[in-house]
Amino acid sequence: MSAAVYYGPRDIRVENVVKPTLEESTDAVVRVTHTAVCGSDLWFYRGKTDRDIPSRVGHEPMGIVEEVGDDVQSVDVGDRVFAPFKISCGMCEFCRRGLHTSCVNGDGWGDDNGGAQGEVIRCRHADGTLVRVPDAYANDDSALRSILPLTDVMGTGHHAAVSAGVSAGSTCVVVGDGAVGLCGVLAARRLGAARIVAVGHHPDRLSLASEFGATDTVSARGQEAIETVQEMTGGGAEHVLECVGATSAMETAVEVCRPGGTVGYVGVPHGLDDGLDLFSFFGDNITLQGGVAPVRAYADELLADVLQGTLDPAPVFTKTVDLDSISEGYQAMDERDAIKVLVEI
Amino acid sequence: MSAAVYYGPRDIRVENVVKPTLEESTDAVVRVTHTAVCGSDLWFYRGKTDRDIPSRVGHEPMGIVEEVGDDVQSVDVGDRVFAPFKISCGMCEFCRRGLHTSCVNGDGWGDDNGGAQGEVIRCRHADGTLVRVPDAYANDDSALRSILPLTDVMGTGHHAAVSAGVSAGSTCVVVGDGAVGLCGVLAARRLGAARIVAVGHHPDRLSLASEFGATDTVSARGQEAIETVQEMTGGGAEHVLECVGATSAMETAVEVCRPGGTVGYVGVPHGLDDGLDLFSFFGDNITLQGGVAPVRAYADELLADVLQGTLDPAPVFTKTVDLDSISEGYQAMDERDAIKVLVEI
Numbered sequence: 144m145s146a147a148v149y150y151g152p153r154d155i156r157v158e159n160v161v162k163p164t165l166e167e168s169t170d171a172v173v174r175v176t177h178t179a180v181c182g183s184d185l186w187f188y189r190g191k192t193d194r195d196i197p198s199r200v201g202h203e204p205m206g207i208v209e210e211v212g213d214d215v216q217s218v219d220v221g222d223r224v225f226a227p228f229k230i231s232c233g234m235c236e237f238c239r240r241g242l243h244t245s246c247v248n249g250d251g252w253g254d255d256n257g258g259a260q261g262e263v264i265r266c267r268h269a270d271g272t273l274v275r276v277p278d279a280y281a282n283d284d285s286a287l288r289s290i291l292p293l294t295d296v297m298g299t300g301h302h303a304a305v306s307a308g309v310s311a312g313s314t315c316v317v318v319g320d321g322a323v324g325l326c327g328v329l330a331a332r333r334l335g336a337a338r339i340v341a342v343g344h345h346p347d348r349l350s351l352a353s354e355f356g357a358t359d360t361v362s363a364r365g366q367e368a369i370e371t372v373q374e375m376t377g378g379g380a381e382h383v384l385e386c387v388g389a390t391s392a393m394e395t396a397v398e399v400c401r402p403g404g405t406v407g408y409v410g411v412p413h414g415l416d417d418g419l420d421l422f423s424f425f426g427d428n429i430t431l432q433g434g435v436a437p438v439r440a441y442a443d444e445l446l447a448d449v450l451q452g453t454l455d456p457a458p459v460f461t462k463t464v465d466l467d468s469i470s471e472g473y474q475a476m477d478e479r480d481a482i483k484v485l486v487e488i
Numbered sequence: 489m490s491a492a493v494y495y496g497p498r499d500i501r502v503e504n505v506v507k508p509t510l511e512e513s514t515d516a517v518v519r520v521t522h523t524a525v526c527g528s529d530l531w532f533y534r535g536k537t538d539r540d541i542p543s544r545v546g547h548e549p550m551g552i553v554e555e556v557g558d559d560v561q562s563v564d565v566g567d568r569v570f571a572p573f574k575i576s577c578g579m580c581e582f583c584r585r586g587l588h589t590s591c592v593n594g595d596g597w598g599d600d601n602g603g604a605q606g607e608v609i610r611c612r613h614a615d616g617t618l619v620r621v622p623d624a625y626a627n628d629d630s631a632l633r634s635i636l637p638l639t640d641v642m643g644t645g646h647h648a649a650v651s652a653g654v655s656a657g658s659t660c661v662v663v664g665d666g667a668v669g670l671c672g673v674l675a676a677r678r679l680g681a682a683r684i685v686a687v688g689h690h691p692d693r694l695s696l697a698s699e700f701g702a703t704d705t706v707s708a709r710g711q712e713a714i715e716t717v718q719e720m721t722g723g724g725a726e727h728v729l730e731c732v733g734a735t736s737a738m739e740t741a742v743e744v745c746r747p748g749g750t751v752g753y754v755g756v757p758h759g760l761d762d763g764l765d766l767f768s769f770f771g772d773n774i775t776l777q778g779g780v781a782p783v784r785a786y787a788d789e790l791l792a793d794v795l796q797g798t799l800d801p802a803p804v805f806t807k808t809v810d811l812d813s814i815s816e817g818y819q820a821m822d823e824r825d826a827i828k829v830l831v832e833i
Contacts, residue, residue: 242772
């Protein structure tokens with residue numbers, strides 16, 4: 144089978160690899176039909192973080208179940224399913240409390256199970272990990288495009304909003320206009336926020352933020368962004384979604400947070416090499432809540448909304464490629480020509 | 489009048505200074521009878537943080553009201569009062585929501601109002617700042633020793649517990665066996681924690697922690713402390729009180745926090761010069777909540793408990809000096825010969 148393989152910065156190749164097969168009775172083998180390139184993939188693509196060379200990549204799989212182990216109960220051969228970026232058992236203390244990313248039996252996608260940017264994956268703990276798409280939508284390509292972001296960015300944006308404590312009537316600020324930030328806007332609107340200020344610096348993305356429900360957009364960075372938002376909100380918002388993961392974004396987030404407020408953060412903190420300056424949080428009792436998003440915990444409720452037509456993150460996909468052209472997808476993300484790239488396999 | 493003045497590292501002098509007087513109609517002038525030396529004073533005393541030379545010091549005043557401005561309603565001449573380490577107006581958005589440390593009219597103690605380690609202070613915003621001790625206890629020296637910690641450390645320990653989300657039945661870990669950590673133990677017990685693990689490295693202080701309600705004590709640092717607590721708690725506690733403010737303590741705190749749990753932090757983050765490594769928080773969705781403690785918000789409820797005899801932080805005072813000998817008090821704190829020093833004026 145074919146799969147994307149990382150060979151070093153800006154070097155993604157599609158190679159013939161061994162197809163994964165069932166190994167345990169709780170496994171499912173899934174033929175991937177849709178996947179995506181993630182903003183977090185850019186960290187290794189740009190050489191900013193280490194990664195084994197060669198190594199299998201991708202962590203946002205959707206497809207059709209091809210084979211199931213004897214103990215798998217929730218999905219069957221032929222079912223349309225998707226999986227979050229983390230495998231989780233669904234039965235441990237942390238899965239039961241909705242923190243699937245801390246699953247004691249958890250795992251990621253990679254060499255040993257196929258990597259989600261490939262034709263076939265082996266999903267451990269299929270019952271705890273896979274989410275079944277109702278048959279009525281199983282071959283509805285439009286619906287599938289809207290569902291695919293639930294594998295990562297939509298759940299992550301939602302986690303930012305939940306972590307920031309957004310609720311009906313809230314004023315919130317979303318820092319970052321990438322796919323996660325845009326999904327954060329959708330999530331904040333879905334949770335009933337009355338005012339949503341989106342901060343970024345790409346006019347096209349901020350325009351999409353407005354379509355998604357942002358009531359205000361700020362196209363600026365650093366001190367200019369901070370002052371603008373401070374003025375708009377009369378001293379900051381109680382709920383701030385940090386959807387980037389870089390030092391500068393975290394600094395902006397805390398500065399636009401009202402004293403006693405909460406920064407919900409979901410951006411992988413790769414850029415915080417120098418560490419986080421805690422003084423800005425300390426003096427005004429600003430809470431820092433969030434982390435890697437337990438997307439599986441949110442999948443069912445978000446899926447219900449997508450299927451009802453009240454939530455549609457599909458517009459974050461501004462480019463579609465096939466697996467053979469996936470390196471073009473990475474390049475478009477790297478050059479910010481695409482917000483997020485869908486990969487059809 | 490006399491007051492303690494900072495002249496550089498390990499150089500505290502008692503000098504004759506100008507007595508502060510009423511300046512605004514909302515001021516009160518208070519003759520200080522009791523004050524204290526704070527762990528946070530050690531930062532400048534040891535030369536670890538900058539401070540003007542010379543400058544007035546002290547921020548934990550208790551005394552008798554000597555004069556009040558025309559607009560002061562809540563206290564009168566002759567009343568026994570104490571004040572938190574921050575002045576607050578009591579009327580702004582942040583005071584009304586219990587975040588007095590972010591008061592828009594707030595201030596600290598220092599040169600312009602006397603400094604709390606001195607004979608007389610001028611308290612701006614007397615109605616918002618001063619807490620009146622009921623007359624029945626106004627001259628009860630034993631009660632006053634128990635009330636004095638409400639100016640800072642008891643409220644700060646309570647803020648750590650509240651920020652960490654401690655509630656009835658909780659398991660929590662208190663990192664730090666200084667006065668704030670010990671008050672954190674008292675606060676956790678008061679909030680109904682079922683299990684309180686105190687982590688420190690001074691046998692006498694850990695012994696006091698046990699008296700205060702710690703169910704377990706761990707006398708160790710770093711990795712040894714982490715492993716011991718991890719084992720005791722079966723993988724960490726959901727509520728961790730970080731009561732030190734140094735990098736090593738924060739690292740211990742996050743490592744003994746259960747995934748999805750909360751670190752309530754109140755230690756002034758002076759030691760975090762290199763910044764906080766966010767990865768340990770990110771991966772397991774550990775919330776960081778707290779900051780500078782809004783002691784004024786907690787004063788009334790804690791005072792009620794002290795007066796009822798169900799809360800008594802007085803044992804944190806292990807040494808008493810008079811104002812002329814205050815430098816001995818600093819020295820005892822610096823050398824860890826005293827947990828906390830009470831200064832009788």
